Amino acid sequence: MSTLGERVKVLREQKGWSQADLSEETGILQATISRVESGVIPSLKSENILKLARALNTSADFLVGKIDKMDFEDSLINDPEAKYLFRGYEKLSDEEKKMLRNYLDFLSSREERGGG
Numbered sequence: 344m345s346t347l348g349e350r351v352k353v354l355r356e357q358k359g360w361s362q363a364d365l366s367e368e369t370g371i372l373q374a375t376i377s378r379v380e381s382g383v384i385p386s387l388k389s390e391n392i393l394k395l396a397r398a399l400n401t402s403a404d405f406l407v408g409k410i411d412k413m414d415f416e417d418s419l420i421n422d423p424e425a426k427y428l429f430r431g432y433e434k435l436s437d438e439e440k441k442m443l444r445n446y447l448d449f450l451s452s453r454e455e456r457g458g459g
């Protein structure tokens with residue numbers, strides 16, 4: 344199982360953020376984020392875990408390793424982009440939903456072939 348620091352670093356990098364960016368989003372000192380990511384500080388106060396979870400669009404349980412993978416509901420609750428996409432999907436007609444699923448299948452197959 345990965346550590347808090349490893350999870351923070353991976354999620355931060357997925358967003359394309361520097362440690363300074365994450366510090367600005369959370370109000371947590373960049374030096375603290377650096378020490379968390381390097382494992383010098385293995386845990387944080389719950390308020391800081393929650394700040395990181397919000398900024399990184401994840402759950403506190405995922406960050407601290409209580410769960411290994413966020414489920415759909417966690418993603419929907421914690422990721423504004425997922426909320427936007429789901430709300431848009433709900434508004435589509437049955438035919439439009441079918442077209443979107445076909446497009447997603449197309450994109451997924453392109454990625455698997457290395458074309459994405």
